[in-house]
Amino acid sequence: MPLLLLNVNRLSAVFWDVDGTLADTEMDGHRPAFNMAFEELDLPFVWDEALYNRLLAIPGGLRRVKLHAEACGVALSQHQLAQVRDRKRFHYLERVRQGHVQLRPGVKRLLQELSRSGVQQWIVTSSGSASVMVLLEQFQQQIPCFDGVVTSDDVAAGKPAPDGYLLALKRSGANSVASLAVEDSAAGLSAARAAGLRCLLTPSPWDAEALRDSVGEATAVLDHLGDPGEPATVLSGASCQEEAVTLKYLETLLSVPDR
Template identity: 55%
Template sequence: MTRLQAVFWDVDGTLADTELNGHRPAFNRAFQDCGLSWHWDEQTYCELLSIPGGKQRVLSYAKRQEMVVDPALLERIRQSKQQHYLNFVSSGAVSLRPGVKRLLMELARADVQQWIVTSSGESSVKSLLQSFQADLQGIFRGMVTSDAVNRHKPFPDPYTLALHRSGADPEAVVVCEDSMPGLQSALAAGLRCLLTPSPWDRELEHCRHQAHAVVDHLGEADQPTVILAGPPCAQRRITLEYLQLLLSVPLR
């Protein structure tokens, strides 16, 4: 059987609950700083999350408002939002999803490569990583962020680049994702995908069957995983053994 060589992790909604408690309020503070009357409530933000990347969301929302955002204003929003996001992360407002730390540590002990592959900017990702506990520092071999590719998820480019940089065999990689664009990106790159769906991504209801496994979360001893699709999980937690099992599931 092929040995698991690498796990590619999405960030927002997969590693941590960053969207509603981190990025959304940070955007709203940035809009105030830049003299904009915009306010993204949870419903509006959940709708915008179908668009990968903060810059693209701002431009899409501006178009709805029949407003043109010039590059200088866009950069001011980006810088302000990043600072507010860092403040929210540092305050502990953003937490890892259940089972994430446990699985990160298990994979590290087994010397499985772990990479971040995200549509977020590098500075946002680094801010989140710096908030992790000391035993998680340096756990990722590298990252592919929105700054590294021209085409973001759902295009395969982020995962194709991660494969190139990691040197991993596509047959020996599992992707952890939470959204429709992420699932599409992983599948387009020819990779197996474990999906932990975010509740805001309603499109997933119609096509999450395309994932190689779907779970509510990765699971803890007191929070067992519910398998929504894919192979059964005897331990009721997603483990290295389960990810290894996914390598035997045919590629979609």
Template identity: 55%
Template sequence: MTRLQAVFWDVDGTLADTELNGHRHAFNQAFSDCGLSWNWNEELYSELLSIPGGRQRMQFYAERLGDTLDAAFLDRLRQSKQQNYLKVVSSGAITLRPGVSRLLQEINKADVQQWIVTSSGEASVLALLESFPSELTDIFQGMVTADDVERHKPHPDPYQLALERSESDRATVVVFEDSTPGLLSARAAGLRCVLTPSPWDKELENSQQHASAVIDQLGEDDQKARIFSGPPCAGGLITLEYLELLLSAPSR
């Protein structure tokens, strides 16, 4: 069986449920702070999540309304949004998804590298990491964020950079993602991907066959994982052994 060398984690919707009750509230507060009348309700925000990256999302929405936001104003919006997101995170409103803490610790004990690869900015990621419980302190060896690449997901650039920085062989890496852009990015970089689908991604059904496994969540003793596609997992838990099994399976 091929030995796992690294795990690359997406953040929003994968590590934690950050979108609707975290980033969305921060965006709306930023709009108010900067004098915009925009308000992204859950339905609209779910639609806009097909655009990876907050700056790109705001620019897309402005263009859809026929507005033009200059770079300086976009920077101001992004900074305000980040500050408001930090407040949301520090309030304890963001929690890890089921099984994430368990698997992070299991992988860490096996001395397997773990990296964050996300379309969010570094400040938002660091704020979330600081809210993690003490047993997860320094669990990641590094990160690739929106600040590190010009082309974001679904382009392969974020995962290509993570491969370079971690000095990992792509044949020994597994990615965790929740969205179509993330899955396409991982696959374009030649990486196996475990998908935990986000309910707001309407396009995902058409592309999830490219994932090595599709599951609802990673599993706890009292909350077993459901496998929609891919190999069955023992005891309803996604484990290090399961990830290494995926490495040995034919790439999809």
């Protein structure tokens, strides 16, 4: 019986991060939501863009709050952290519903192209299910449905642990050799690589410096995915002749020797 070989040049699945990858959620969504929660709970913190930029190196919103509070000499109880989580979630969901959060360049276009081509598309995020669902609801008229969603509620450890990606690979049945992750952060890149996935990195503008030492681990790095009139710039990896990430470009990345 002849041996069937996997065509690794045909893309099987794309696993998408959410915050900073699908949409610009951080500066106009999460950051002001945290600030509103801090004010409501009489906590002495205000996160401006420069500070929040630095804090983004800490994966996980509540861990970010806890460590920042400790650095300021404030010990928050578990009850206080739970209050911050609940109030921040409320304000974030409201901001998404009000249209403060927008898709990043090229995301809508690429999602639609991959959907038409029958490529599986999954979300793998360290955010909670509620935050993800309201975001998808907001954009449901613009983007196709995802084949599956893995959030922080589904795994014991968030990024940079690979748990989310490993679970998505298991649920999707996709072969890691013929799949890619799309990420924007060092933690996300580490998680994808630890799960055996090649990773296309589109760093958020405010996170580019923090990612400098991680670029060598990514299969390619672009400033964004590209749209008509808004060409993508390759920062590392294979050249992108069309100045936009397409299915063809992603399949080109599958043939790049893994690092």
